[in-house]
Amino acid sequence: MKQLKDRYRYSIILLRQLVKTDFKLRYQGSALGYIWSLLRPFLLFVTLYFVFTIFIRLGKGVPHYPVYLLVGIILWNYFAEVTGGSIGAIVGRGDLIRKINFPKYVIILSGSASALINLSLNAVVVAIFMVFNHMSVNLSDLYILPLILELTILSIAVAFLLSTLYVRFRDVNYIWEVIMQAAFYATPILYPVSEISNKSLKVAKALMLNPMAQIIQDIRHVLVTPSSTTISEIFGNEWIRLVPIGISILILILSSIYFRKRSKSFAEEA
Amino acid sequence: MSAADTVISVKDVSKTFLLPHERAMSIKNVFTELPFLRRSKNKESQQALKDISFEVKRGEFFGIVGRNGSGKSTLLKILATIYQPTEGSIELKGRVVPFIELGVGFNPELTGKENVYLNGAMLGFTKKEVDNLYPNIVEFAELEKFMDQKLKNYSSGMQVRLAFSLATRAQADILLVDEVLAVGDADFQRKCFDYFRTLKKNNKTVVFVSHDMNAVREYCDRAILIEKSRILVRGKTSNVATAYTRLFTDTKYGKKATNTRWGNKSVVINRPSAEEVKEKIIIKAQITAKKRVNKPVIGFAFKNATGNTIVGSNTKLLSKDLYGIGDMQPGDTKTVIFEMDNIFNDGSYTVDLAVTDSDGITVYDWWEDSCQTQIFKEIKTPYIVNPDIEFRYKDKDAK
Numbered sequence: 001m002k003q004l005k006d007r008y009r010y011s012i013i014l015l016r017q018l019v020k021t022d023f024k025l026r027y028q029g030s031a032l033g034y035i036w037s038l039l040r041p042f043l044l045f046v047t048l049y050f051v052f053t054i055f056i057r058l059g060k061g062v063p064h065y066p067v068y069l070l071v072g073i074i075l076w077n078y079f080a081e082v083t084g085g086s087i088g089a090i091v092g093r094g095d096l097i098r099k100i101n102f103p104k105y106v107i108i109l110s111g112s113a114s115a116l117i118n119l120s121l122n123a124v125v126v127a128i129f130m131v132f133n134h135m136s137v138n139l140s141d142l143y144i145l146p147l148i149l150e151l152t153i154l155s156i157a158v159a160f161l162l163s164t165l166y167v168r169f170r171d172v173n174y175i176w177e178v179i180m181q182a183a184f185y186a187t188p189i190l191y192p193v194s195e196i197s198n199k200s201l202k203v204a205k206a207l208m209l210n211p212m213a214q215i216i217q218d219i220r221h222v223l224v225t226p227s228s229t230t231i232s233e234i235f236g237n238e239w240i241r242l243v244p245i246g247i248s249i250l251i252l253i254l255s256s257i258y259f260r261k262r263s264k265s266f267a268e269e270a
Numbered sequence: 271m272s273a274a275d276t277v278i279s280v281k282d283v284s285k286t287f288l289l290p291h292e293r294a295m296s297i298k299n300v301f302t303e304l305p306f307l308r309r310s311k312n313k314e315s316q317q318a319l320k321d322i323s324f325e326v327k328r329g330e331f332f333g334i335v336g337r338n339g340s341g342k343s344t345l346l347k348i349l350a351t352i353y354q355p356t357e358g359s360i361e362l363k364g365r366v367v368p369f370i371e372l373g374v375g376f377n378p379e380l381t382g383k384e385n386v387y388l389n390g391a392m393l394g395f396t397k398k399e400v401d402n403l404y405p406n407i408v409e410f411a412e413l414e415k416f417m418d419q420k421l422k423n424y425s426s427g428m429q430v431r432l433a434f435s436l437a438t439r440a441q442a443d444i445l446l447v448d449e450v451l452a453v454g455d456a457d458f459q460r461k462c463f464d465y466f467r468t469l470k471k472n473n474k475t476v477v478f479v480s481h482d483m484n485a486v487r488e489y490c491d492r493a494i495l496i497e498k499s500r501i502l503v504r505g506k507t508s509n510v511a512t513a514y515t516r517l518f519t520d521t522k523y524g525k526k527a528t529n530t531r532w533g534n535k536s537v538v539i540n541r542p543s544a545e546e547v548k549e550k551i552i553i554k555a556q557i558t559a560k561k562r563v564n565k566p567v568i569g570f571a572f573k574n575a576t577g578n579t580i581v582g583s584n585t586k587l588l589s590k591d592l593y594g595i596g597d598m599q600p601g602d603t604k605t606v607i608f609e610m611d612n613i614f615n616d617g618s619y620t621v622d623l624a625v626t627d628s629d630g631i632t633v634y635d636w637w638e639d640s641c642q643t644q645i646f647k648e649i650k651t652p653y654i655v656n657p658d659i660e661f662r663y664k665d666k667d668a669k
Contacts, residue, residue, distance in 0.1 A: 010394050017391035025379055099374045100392060101351040267352045268287065 011103045018110035023117065037118060041125040045070050062192050067129050068224045072189040072216050074122045079155050079212060080180060081115040086159030087166045087173045094270040104263040108159050112152065143222045150248055151215045157252035160259040167269050187212045193229035208234050211244035277444055277475050278326035283358035285319040285344055318344040320499040329473040333486045333493030333507060335514045340496045342479050343448065346370065349477060350446050364443025367393060373433030378422035382413060382432060385421050393440045403439050411435035430458065438465050444475045483511040487652030515616045518575055530638040536561045537598065537625045542640040544621045546612055553608040555623055559598035564628060567594055568606050571622040580614065580654065586628065613657040614645050
């Protein structure tokens with residue numbers, strides 16, 4: 001354990017300091033400062049509440065639909081923040097990389113740590129709304145933690161891949177933007193899964209193999225309502241969950257190998 | 271010394287940079303240009319280092335010298351493991367701290383204090399360690415009143431002071447120092463060199479890249495000279511420094527006489543020359559008057575390779591009666607010779623020559639860098655001049 005700590009000592013020191021700096025700089029100069037971290041999800045919720053419960057009644061059958069929606073969007077935003085922020089991260093730190101040798105993955109991890117802090121603040125807002133909505137908040141909600149871990153693994157995996165690709169191909173950010181837009185609608189965030197599965201079970205099955213869909217539906221299932229359709233219900237098999245989890249881990253392994261291999265020449269190319 | 275004392279070992283290191291024509295390739299290129307075609311078209315490579323091998327022992331001050339673009343900074347970056355060698359290998363024993371640039375990671379939007387912690391982390395200090403060092407760092411940088419101000423409001427001198435103050439706290443076994451440390455005002459340079467002396471005293475290993483042969487001669491135990499990506503000379507610092515100086519005195523590389531010249535040409539300078547003859551420097555020029563002039567003054571400035579005037583004088587100052595070389599009639603030609611002891615260090619020198627009226631107001635002919643000369647002698651000190659110095663000593667009781 002001590003050995004492990006020594007080996008990663010420098011990375012840990014750097015990571016801590018970079019996250020701290022990032023957080024300090026984020027709301028610098030704004031009057032409300034950190035309060036924005038809480039205010040943003042709150043205002044988002046207000047908007048969602050009006051649009052989707054009064055004007056467009058998309059989630060008719062879903063209990064606590066605004067909270068259901070908020071959870072989905074917050075999780076999606078977390079993924080979008082980590083991946084989108086990572087694209088230019090290596091290139092953006094080029095001046096640092098050219099002057100000192102340090103483990104480059106720290107750059108990616110610090111970005112995702114900042115996003116994770118944001119996610120936790122958002123979670124506080126969700127918890128507040130759950131109380132206001134007379135939803136039960138209890139210990140079993142902690143089941144979301146392994147799911148958040150899975151989401152983090154997936155996000156970091158994609159972040160490694162994108163940031164490395166961007167060093168050579170500067171088109172990556174435009175491509176990723178388009179992909180994210182399409183993926184937002186391909187993931188059951190705004191609409192309940194039942195809308196799809198009622199029409200075509202095959203399409204619903206394909207959609208649910210997407211790790212993002214599986215994670216969001218599972219977390220909603222735990223936090224908001226048991227009527228949130230999970231991947232195991234669509235396939236009628238508990239073990240099927242291992243497929244999207246496996247996909248996340250596989251992407252992480254492949255992209256870290258790629259990142260590691262290419263990070264040696266970041267100083268010359270970034 | 272045994273092999274165990276070798277802390278840096280560089281074996282057959284070569285470095286080639288691939289320079290694509292378009293640095294940031296886009297995916298469009300991938301589709302529009304077939305990979306095998308692209309390779310042949312874009313593969314322009316630059317050999318930055320070729321077959322570099324050397325070893326540095328614990329406690330040594332090791333110099334790397336070379337002209338701009340010779341590859342010495344690339345070598346330093348390879349030692350700092352910022353770049354990977356294309357071929358060959360390096361081995362480093364102990365904690366390496368690179369000073370390629372001061373204040374790595376400094377952020378202008380953060381306060382001085384926050385930057386100390388950030389840069390400290392880059393140098394490998396934990397928060398607790400910085401906490402302990404903090405008062406020291408601030409005191410050494412002389413910035414007590416400014417630590418809560420944003421770095422962007424610092425003057426560049428203050429930034430450098432803060433960065434240097436931090437850098438000197440780094441606990442390293444091997445320090446890689448680029449010449450950036452030698453910038454700054456005289457006061458700062460003195461601090462830098464004091465720091466070098468401390469390092470030497472504490473038996474630290476230092477790899478030092480510099481253009482300043484005086485500093486190299488003074489601090490380095492051994493050195494290498496890199497020229498055109500290869501090691502040209504290695505070994506004793508004085509030999510390497512001499513070889514480096516010779517690179518510039520080779521007229522092919524040396525500063526050519528620029529012929530910047532102005533004046534009303536009432537008197538013109540011809541055939542300027544400067545040479546070393548028997549421990550004397552002799553500067554010679556012919557002047558020819560086109561008009562009648564009263565007591566013209568001819569003067570010279572003797573400048574070193576960096577353009578600083580080391581000595582200078584003129585015929586008015588040097589003649590007792592201020593009469594100089596006398597009046598000149600149209601068509602008169604005189605040869606003026608200045609002779610002085612060669613007390614100068616090795617290097618390339620250029621001479622400015624000028625003829626003016628006796629008050630020095632009207633310029634007849636002013637010729638910058640009119641001629642140049644090289645000086646070689648096996649000098650033993652790293653300083654600008656080396657006049658004959660004798661020493662005596664007396665026993666305490668002797669009267």
